[in-house]
Amino acid sequence: MARGLAVMSVLLFVLATTTKADMEGRSRPNALGNSSAPTHLHFYFHDKVTSPSPSAVRVVNPPNNISLTFLGMVVVMDDPLTERPDPASKPVGRAQGMYAINIVLTAGSYNGSVVIVLGSNHISDIIREMPILGGTGHFRFARGYAQARTYFLDPNGLDAIVEYNEIVVMSVLLFVLAATTKADTQSGYGPRCSSLCNSSAPTHIHFYFHDKITGPSPSAVQVVSPPNKTSPTSFGTVYVMDDPLTEGPDPRSKPVGRAQGMYLSSDQVRIGFLQAMNIVLTAGLYNGSVITVLGSNHISDSIREMPVVGGTSAFRFARGYAQARTYFLDSNGLDAIVEYNVYVFH
Numbered sequence: 001m002a003r004g005l006a007v008m009s010v011l012l013f014v015l016a017t018t019t020k021a022d023m024e025g026r027s028r029p030n031a032l033g034n035s036s037a038p039t040h041l042h043f044y045f046h047d048k049v050t051s052p053s054p055s056a057v058r059v060v061n062p063p064n065n066i067s068l069t070f071l072g073m074v075v076v077m078d079d080p081l082t083e084r085p086d087p088a089s090k091p092v093g094r095a096q097g098m099y100a101i102n103i104v105l106t107a108g109s110y111n112g113s114v115v116i117v118l119g120s121n122h123i124s125d126i127i128r129e130m131p132i133l134g135g136t137g138h139f140r141f142a143r144g145y146a147q148a149r150t151y152f153l154d155p156n157g158l159d160a161i162v163e164y165n166e167i168v169v170m171s172v173l174l175f176v177l178a179a180t181t182k183a184d185t186q187s188g189y190g191p192r193c194s195s196l197c198n199s200s201a202p203t204h205i206h207f208y209f210h211d212k213i214t215g216p217s218p219s220a221v222q223v224v225s226p227p228n229k230t231s232p233t234s235f236g237t238v239y240v241m242d243d244p245l246t247e248g249p250d251p252r253s254k255p256v257g258r259a260q261g262m263y264l265s266s267d268q269v270r271i272g273f274l275q276a277m278n279i280v281l282t283a284g285l286y287n288g289s290v291i292t293v294l295g296s297n298h299i300s301d302s303i304r305e306m307p308v309v310g311g312t313s314a315f316r317f318a319r320g321y322a323q324a325r326t327y328f329l330d331s332n333g334l335d336a337i338v339e340y341n342v343y344v345f346h
Contacts, residue, residue, distance in 0.1 A: 043081040043092045055079045055268075057227045059098075059236040074098060074224070076236045078268045081105075096266035097274040102296040105137075113137030114296050116307055117146050133294060134307025134319075141319055142307075202320055202343040205279075205286070207245040207256050208327065209338040219243045226265065233271050238264040241277070249327050249337055257281040263297065272298035275306060279322075279342070289313035291344060293322050299336075302326075308344055320344035 048055045060074035081093040081103070092107040103115040114137060119130025128148040135142035212219045224238035245257040261277030279291040290313065295306025308320035320343045328337040 043083060044085050044089075045079055045081055045095055046087055047077060047079045047095075049075070057236045059224045059227060059238060059264075074238075076238075076264055076266055077101075078235065078266055094267070096272065096296065098264060098266070100274065100276070100294070102266070102274055104296060110138050113139050115139050115142060116294055116309070118294065119146070121148060123148075133309040136295065136305045136307060136321070140305075140307070140321055200345065202345050203286075205281075205291070205340075205342040205344065207247065207340055207342075208249045208253075209259055209324070209340055210244050210246065210251050211241060211336045211338065212243075213239070213334040214330075214332070215335075224264075231268065233267055233269070234265045235268045236265060238262060245279070245340075249339070251337075254283065256283045266296075267298065270298060271300060272296060286314050289315050291315050291318060291320075291322075291342060293342075295322075297324065299326060308342065311344070311346065315344060315346045318344045318346040320346075 046055060049058065056075050056077035056079060058073060059076050060072065062070040062073045064071065076098045077095060079095040080087070080091055081095060083090040083092055090107070093103060093105040096102045096104055099121065101117045103117060105111060105113050105115075113135065115135045116133045117130050118133050121128050121130060130146040130148070132142055132144040132146060134140075210219065213222070220239050220241035220243060222237060223240050224236065226234040226236045228235065240262050241259060243259040244251070244255055245259055246252075247254040247256055258280045259277045260280055261275070263273040263275040263277075266272060266274045273296070274294075275297040276294045277292075279293060281287060281289050281291070289311060291311045292309050293306050294309050297304050297306060302325065304324045306322045306324070308318055308322060310316075311318035322340055322342045325339045326336060327339045330336070
């Protein structure tokens with residue numbers, strides 16, 4: 001899939017507990033599904049690594065050049081999603097990430113919403129299934145799964161025939177479990193949570209996140225450079241972070257934890273990252289607990305939202321969301337202080 005132009009036909013559902021049919025004849029949503037009817041979205045996913053303007057770029061080569069599976073290779077994508085298999089058909093979104101995907105919807109009723117997919121995809125299997133871990137906007141607290149089926153594969157998997165024979169067409173079913181209420185403090189979408197939340201109020205955790213790339217002791221380091229040095233968004237760049245979290249915006253204020261993980265540039269048009277981090281709390285009532293966040297972070301937006309997909313200790317089985325707001329950005333656009341409000345049901 002990473003060596004040509006891949007096209008995926010995607011069906012997106014918000015599952016009711018009573019839904020009985022999927023592409024294989026069975027679907028078994030649990031109590032998370034509530035009782036709402038499924039929502040269905042359909043689009044095609046185009047993954048192109050060839051031509052002067054690829055939508056996916058190889059950022060790490062396989063360490064062993066004779067590996068039959070390219071073990072260790074990393075590809076970052078900003079793949080267009082369209083209404084039809086034709087790349088010129090109506091655009092409906094982008095798939096951004098590194099095969100851990102933010103499905104960013106840009107048309108229709110769910111314009112601006114994001115669905116997060118992370119899982120194993122063996123493209124030679126007839127049917128592949130990948131979990132949906134969360135989402136934002138209309139898909140806050142989403143759960144579900146994606147099923148992929150290869151529709152067409154160029155026998156070479158290379159650039160032998162440009163435009164058409166580099167196409168992999170994959171039929172995909174996405175099933176998303178979400179609730180339906182619509183109240184929110186800042187984003188216009190509600191803290192929609194199903195019976196998972198047990199009607200209890202979420203735990204609110206507030207802190208400041210210090211991401212320092214410059215100086216002799218950075219807290220975030222660039223581990224992969226952008227393959228295209230002229231990219232305006234440094235597409236494909238990967239950073240690893242161990243950022244301090246403090247009670248106030250002053251870096252010298254009381255430390256409350258660390259944000260450990262990675263973020264990679266996954267948007268070719270505006271600066272945006274796939275961000276995966278463990279919020280390791282080191283003070284207060286939740287000292288020793290971890291909150292895991294995975295989502296899309298476009299840093300020019302005034303408020304960014306990323307799903308909480310789990311946690312440990314006090315936050316085992318946690319669900320929720322993190323809202324980020326830039327408090328300070330230095331003149332070179334590298335070092336930043338970001339205010340976080342994290343809301344967790346646990």
